[in-house]
Amino acid sequence: MEVSLKPIGTLRPGWKSYRNLLGVLARMHMRSSDYRTFLGAIWSLLGPILTFAVLYFIAVDRFASSISLFSIKLLSGIIAVIFFNSVIRIVMVAVRQSREVAIESLVPSEIFIAAPLIVPLVKFGVEMLLALLLAAGMGVLKIENLPWIFLTAVFFIVMATAIGLVLAVLDFFAADVHEIWSRIETLFLFITPVFYSLDSLSPWAKNLVLWLNPATPFVLCFQTFVSGQNVPGFDGFLLIRAIVGSLVLFFVGYLSLKKFEKQILEFV
Amino acid sequence: MSPVILKANNISKRFEIYLVRKTLFRLAKTVAQRLPLSHELWALHRISLEVRQGDKIAVIGRNGSGKTTLFRLLSGIYAPTEGTIEAACPVRPLFRYGMGMNPQMTVLDNIFLIGSFYGLSVPDIRNRMETILAFSELDKLAYVPVKNLSAGQIGRLTFSVFIQNQEDFLAFDESTAMADNPFQAKMGSYFSRLMADETKTVLMASHNLNELRRYCKTAIWLESGQIARTGPVDEVASAYEEFCAAYSKTSGREPDREGLVPVCP
Numbered sequence: 001m002e003v004s005l006k007p008i009g010t011l012r013p014g015w016k017s018y019r020n021l022l023g024v025l026a027r028m029h030m031r032s033s034d035y036r037t038f039l040g041a042i043w044s045l046l047g048p049i050l051t052f053a054v055l056y057f058i059a060v061d062r063f064a065s066s067i068s069l070f071s072i073k074l075l076s077g078i079i080a081v082i083f084f085n086s087v088i089r090i091v092m093v094a095v096r097q098s099r100e101v102a103i104e105s106l107v108p109s110e111i112f113i114a115a116p117l118i119v120p121l122v123k124f125g126v127e128m129l130l131a132l133l134l135a136a137g138m139g140v141l142k143i144e145n146l147p148w149i150f151l152t153a154v155f156f157i158v159m160a161t162a163i164g165l166v167l168a169v170l171d172f173f174a175a176d177v178h179e180i181w182s183r184i185e186t187l188f189l190f191i192t193p194v195f196y197s198l199d200s201l202s203p204w205a206k207n208l209v210l211w212l213n214p215a216t217p218f219v220l221c222f223q224t225f226v227s228g229q230n231v232p233g234f235d236g237f238l239l240i241r242a243i244v245g246s247l248v249l250f251f252v253g254y255l256s257l258k259k260f261e262k263q264i265l266e267f268v
Numbered sequence: 269m270s271p272v273i274l275k276a277n278n279i280s281k282r283f284e285i286y287l288v289r290k291t292l293f294r295l296a297k298t299v300a301q302r303l304p305l306s307h308e309l310w311a312l313h314r315i316s317l318e319v320r321q322g323d324k325i326a327v328i329g330r331n332g333s334g335k336t337t338l339f340r341l342l343s344g345i346y347a348p349t350e351g352t353i354e355a356a357c358p359v360r361p362l363f364r365y366g367m368g369m370n371p372q373m374t375v376l377d378n379i380f381l382i383g384s385f386y387g388l389s390v391p392d393i394r395n396r397m398e399t400i401l402a403f404s405e406l407d408k409l410a411y412v413p414v415k416n417l418s419a420g421q422i423g424r425l426t427f428s429v430f431i432q433n434q435e436d437f438l439a440f441d442e443s444t445a446m447a448d449n450p451f452q453a454k455m456g457s458y459f460s461r462l463m464a465d466e467t468k469t470v471l472m473a474s475h476n477l478n479e480l481r482r483y484c485k486t487a488i489w490l491e492s493g494q495i496a497r498t499g500p501v502d503e504v505a506s507a508y509e510e511f512c513a514a515y516s517k518t519s520g521r522e523p524d525r526e527g528l529v530p531v532c533p
Binding site: 002003004005006007008009011012013017020021023024025028031032100101102103104105106107170173174175176177180262263 | 271272273274275284291292294295305306321340341342343344345347352353354355356357358361363364367368370372373377380381384385386387389390
């Protein structure tokens with residue numbers, strides 16, 4: 001009796017068969033995070049709230065007079081930057097750890113990278129809700145801005161994931177990339193217009209912050225949509241630029257992962 | 269005669285070995301000077317084999333001889349550098365214990381996790397939960413975080429979940445090494461049932477030759493990435509034992525390999 005043989009690569013299970021694993025992994029990541037209990041969820045809000053309190057009291061005298069709705073813009077900026085940093089960190093760790101499982105099973109590395117993102121996503125959602133409640137309390141929340149906030153958030157994740165992928169690939173070839181990034185990420189609160197506005201900077205500094213910091217366009221969009229008023233540097237083109245930039249960078253990040261995945265996987 | 273369900277044709281596997289994890293500065297310098305970042309290592313060289321449905325094949329060889337690489341190639345995890353592999357069904361391998369486990373989570377949670385890695389759905393795992401806990405003898409530790417288990421208990425847990433999948437082609441890579449005597453007996457009865465089932469095809473790598481003699485009919489001996497010998501398990505295992513004895517006598521130097529001419533088909 002003859003049976004038809006196919007190249008072994010074509011016998012890999014399809015993406016659909018990993019939905020179950022993705023769901024289980026995401027649930028496990030949630031359960032091992034602060035979000036496993038109600039108190040834990042409250043506790044996890046302490047980070048952004050404390051950062052907000054410290055920056056508010058330091059910057060309120062210097063910037064609040066020139067920035068209207070300072071507290072809302074500050075809070076939404078902090079939430080965005082914390083989310084940005086945590087997504088990059090998680091993606092870098094996930095790519096590194098995925099190798100351990102990928103060399104022993106057929107599960108694609110994308111599953112291991114996507115699953116842990118559930119935690120920062122939920123945290124971001126809860127924290128952004130807090131900012132929206134603050135905006136609603138101050139009577140400035142515009143319901144028509146909610147879809148724009150959602151759209152900005154989607155492409156913000158894409159951008160942060162893309163940067164995480166590029167750094168993860170670099171980290172494979174040069175072991176200190178992780179270390180270097182951990183130093184740089186602490187600067188993002190300061191090199192992103194979170195507690196100052198772009199027009200308070202010199203023209204060259206403004207250009208640097210606007211064009212070289214990938215988080216800036218998104219932070220400006222969040223501040224605009226949450227507070228309901230345009231922040232300096234925001235226009236319709238900025239959101240388009242942010243979306244296009246995130247897609248291009250994601251393409252680069254994903255391609256570099258795919259290009260070097262074999263080396264990462266088969267590293268002896 | 270049962271049909272051929274896996275065919276490897278002259279497969280070779282080359283790895284890139286990165287000797288030093290360079291810093292970003294060193295990486296840039298290496299790239300600028302156009303120096304190689306890696307060296308090559310041929311882990312397997314021109315292996316050809318056929319597996320028929322129902323075969324129970326032992327894979328023998330010293331550490332680093334290419335057994336795990338062969339299993340990873342045959343299960344599609346690695347792509348061969350040269351040659352082709354064709355199969356009628358996927359090969360489900362069991363390698364390291366503790367794969368994908370979350371040490372912070374409980375035994376119960378990790379059963380869902382490991383089960384999902386091995387292709388079981390959540391309802392399937394739920395239905396088999398009692399069987400898994402009973403087989404692994406971890407029913408009293410169901411709510412204990414996995415980080416508190418011993419290596420042997422983690423091995424029992426992984427093995428107990430793995431054997432729940434219903435694939436017809438399984439590969440075990442040194443899968444019995446972690447078990448204590450009572451669990452060895454349990455594994456023994458599982459393997460006896462598995463080996464008696466003509467619909468199941470099994471590849472089994474182990475350093476325990478008695479175990480391989482007991483469960484398998486034929487054997488492949490890998491040496492330095494090549495097939496040194498194939499045939500009935502008793503013959504191949506005895507030849508391998510002689511080789512190992514000679515190896516020990518020469519204080520780790522390669523013994524004279526005359527008569528060990530690779531017999532690639």
